[in-house]
Amino acid sequence: MKISELSRRSGVSIPTIKYYLRDGLLPQGQATAANQAEYGEEHLRRLRLIRTLVGVRRLSVSAVKEILGAITEEGDLHQIFGIVTDARPATKLKKQAKEEETAEGDTPGVADARRLITEMGWEVSPGTAAIQTLGDVLDALADVDAGIGWQSLLPYARLTDRMSELDVKQMNGASGLLELAERAVLVSVLLEPALLALRRLAQEDKSARLFSGTPE
């Protein structure tokens, strides 16, 4: 299809499509004339994905570029989720403190996060941003004397472990590495607010059942 049809079907304006092409977010189409190119279904699919990541998850274009930059026809899928995970903006908790503490060594929370990862038997890169995020929460929990330590998070970790098995299942039926990688991005990034929303709904349900009419 020509760029006009690509624009119409994807809902992305032609100038924006050209920006994505220039920026490498979208692969070039097949040149059919000096200033004309043919685009295929894979371009449409990629455009919709970009539009969703930018529009729905509010990721910056550079963040999307980082994520999609890892997906190429030549790339293998080694740590595809790892690439998406690291490129995806981690929750920015105590960013300044994080940078200071990383230079000096693990905070107690980060050290505990590593213990949890070891206990779960998870194979992850030691520099993964998510380890710092988890450590920040553990530090915060200790700070408020919550009585919730890394061991208390183990049951949650086991549930997220089963979730990640579901995530992998979602990738079945993808045809080709590119679609597989795009699906991985969808499942990992787009589902995050859905999972938090589901948990909130489940919490509201438990609260209504357990605490309704609690005597004061």
Next chain:
Amino acid sequence: MKISELSRRSGVSIPTIKYYLRDGLLPQGQATAANQAEYGEEHLRRLRLIRTLVGVRRLSVSAVKEILGAITEEGDLHQIFGIVTDARPATKLKKQAKEEETAEGDTPGVADARRLITEMGWEVSPGTAAIQTLGDVLDALADVDAGIGWQSLLPYARLTDRMSELDVKQMNGASGLLELAERAVLVSVLLEPALLALRRLAQEDKSARLFSGTPE
């Protein structure tokens, strides 16, 4: 303890404590003289909680106020998680579109979110923000032809259901309604980034095991 000790032990400056007192975020202490008051461990605990919500989860003071405003000695716990859930800033997906569509009626995604809630047998208020959030994600998934509908989210919903049972367990051992409610806030709000981080780590693990060395 006097306000100076409260400040020292909580790590919150005296002017900020006074601001929280004026704003009703922190309950008044026991007046011991014209311009003096005594504060107890519950004030310390509340202050640390506020500081964590503002500092770690980056919630605005008004958002924290909304959440904590629901927690009073006189209040019962009816839907304590529900109160926290609704007051907690839901992920702002397509805010403008959301306001338009709500006025016209449910989007297909929101209608599907309600189907999922019915299927799970969850007892939730129909206006809960999380329903809209879930609906937005479902609309986005349909938009990119992901092939992931509300039925595909059911296994995830069951896992979050078990998570919410863990959340309720965390509240055991709290002494008094106030501590119970504060713990509910901690568990629901503070753990969110931890759960996303855990899922990312689990995904990275699965990816490393499954795709390492995938032939190109």
